[in-house]
Amino acid sequence: MTAALKQLSSEHDWCSALNDLGVLRQHEPMAAHTTLAVGGPARWFFRPADRASLVAAMQACPADVVILPLGRGSNMLVPDTGFDGFVVDLSDLNDISFDCYTVSADAGARMSRVARQCAEHGLTGCEFMATVPGDIGGGVAMNAGCFAQQLSDVLSAVTVVLRDGSVIDMAAADLNMCYRHADLPTGSMVVAATFTLQTDHPEEIRERMRTMRSRRSSTQPLAQPNCGSVFKNPDGDHAARLIEAAGMKGFSIGGARISNQHANFIVNAGEASSADVVALIRRAQAAVKQHSGIELEPEVRMVGEWEYIMAGDADA
Numbered sequence: 285m286t287a288a289l290k291q292l293s294s295e296h297d298w299c300s301a302l303n304d305l306g307v308l309r310q311h312e313p314m315a316a317h318t319t320l321a322v323g324g325p326a327r328w329f330f331r332p333a334d335r336a337s338l339v340a341a342m343q344a345c346p347a348d349v350v351i352l353p354l355g356r357g358s359n360m361l362v363p364d365t366g367f368d369g370f371v372v373d374l375s376d377l378n379d380i381s382f383d384c385y386t387v388s389a390d391a392g393a394r395m396s397r398v399a400r401q402c403a404e405h406g407l408t409g410c411e412f413m414a415t416v417p418g419d420i421g422g423g424v425a426m427n428a429g430c431f432a433q434q435l436s437d438v439l440s441a442v443t444v445v446l447r448d449g450s451v452i453d454m455a456a457a458d459l460n461m462c463y464r465h466a467d468l469p470t471g472s473m474v475v476a477a478t479f480t481l482q483t484d485h486p487e488e489i490r491e492r493m494r495t496m497r498s499r500r501s502s503t504q505p506l507a508q509p510n511c512g513s514v515f516k517n518p519d520g521d522h523a524a525r526l527i528e529a530a531g532m533k534g535f536s537i538g539g540a541r542i543s544n545q546h547a548n549f550i551v552n553a554g555e556a557s558s559a560d561v562v563a564l565i566r567r568a569q570a571a572v573k574q575h576s577g578i579e580l581e582p583e584v585r586m587v588g589e590w591e592y593i594m595a596g597d598a599d600a
């Protein structure tokens with residue numbers, strides 16, 4: 285048997301094993317799984333039925349295949365050429381349970397759903413999550429936050445599946461969480477998180493969530509595909525202010541445009557490609573650097589291979 289045939293047959297073996305563990309697709313368009321609605325196909329796309337299936341899949345998947353955990357895809361930019369690895373969609377792992385002051389949520393539970401249920405149980409601390417359109421796993425990985433709160437303020441522990449399929453519990457303190465960052469073990473994924481909260485009246489909690497939601501909808505371009513804040517705010521300043529000051533508000537490349545409503549948002553105004561979005565990111569970075577000397581760092585996670593596109597000139 286030739287080397288190529290051997291590779292095909294071993295791929296056939298491990299892929300067949302996965303068919304009983306959830307939904308497996310090949311060449312799945314990632315534009316359908318990211319809120320910016322751009323991105324080419326994932327080589328393998330797998331949605332495990334439950335945690336045991338995920339563990340078995342991690343063990344079956346060859347060690348040299350790159351794994352990409354996927355939540356809601358609300359902070360993810362995938363190249364037009366796609367992702368040459370194994371995307372794991374955790375949306376079917378979405379249980380939420382309460383025990384006194386703590387809530388435990390699986391990685392695939394929407395943050396907004398967790399926030400709503402916390403309000404029903406009279407537990408406060410998660411209100412900000414009602415306005416962040418991601419899942420618990422993505423929220424932990426990004427240390428999502430807004431309205432002067434972030435996930436690490438209330439997170440007490442996580443359960444993580446390592447690349448070899450072993451499952452470990454970690455204290456939140458071990459993740460060294462800071463602004464939009466958490467140290468997770470390489471190749472691992474969060475499968476559940478536990479939050480420690482305080483009590484309050486459900487109606488007061490709901491009122492705070494309503495206020496946050498309405499502030500969002502009046503300041504952000506929520507009607508068009510986007511990925512939230514494209515850049516992290518530099519110390520003591522706001523990326524949106526810097527981009528606007530550099531004259532980039534409303535600027536577009538192809539189908540990607542810097543929002544007229546909020547300059548730290550890039551919207552897909554129609555047929556944007558990932559290349560359009562990246563070109564716009566680089567153009568905004570160059571303009572801000574020239575105008576104020578500050579280097580903006582992307583908050584959006586650019587996953588996969590970008591070298592071919594990043595090699596170009598920012599002014600091209």
Ligand SMILES: Cc1cc2nc3c(=O)[nH]c(=O)nc-3n(C[C@H](O)[C@H](O)[C@H](O)COP(=O)(O)OP(=O)(O)OC[C@H]3O[C@@H](n4cnc5c(N)ncnc54)[C@H](O)[C@@H]3O)c2cc1C
Pocket residue numbers: 319352353354355356357358359360374391415416417418419420421422423424425426427428429430468472473474475504506510511512513585587
């Ligand atoms: C309209 C809009 C508003 C937004 N507002 C905010 C905001 O106020 N504050 C804020 O912080 N963010 C905001 N975001 C960005 C985004 O919602 C958050 O970063 C969110 O936490 C991402 O969650 P997700 O499930 O979509 O993650 P994804 O986009 O799917 O993934 C993001 C990263 O996390 C990794 N990841 C996902 N799941 C796991 C897992 N289970 N284990 C390990 N790694 C994982 C992915 O591999 C990727 O690197 C906004 C986005 C949009 C579209």
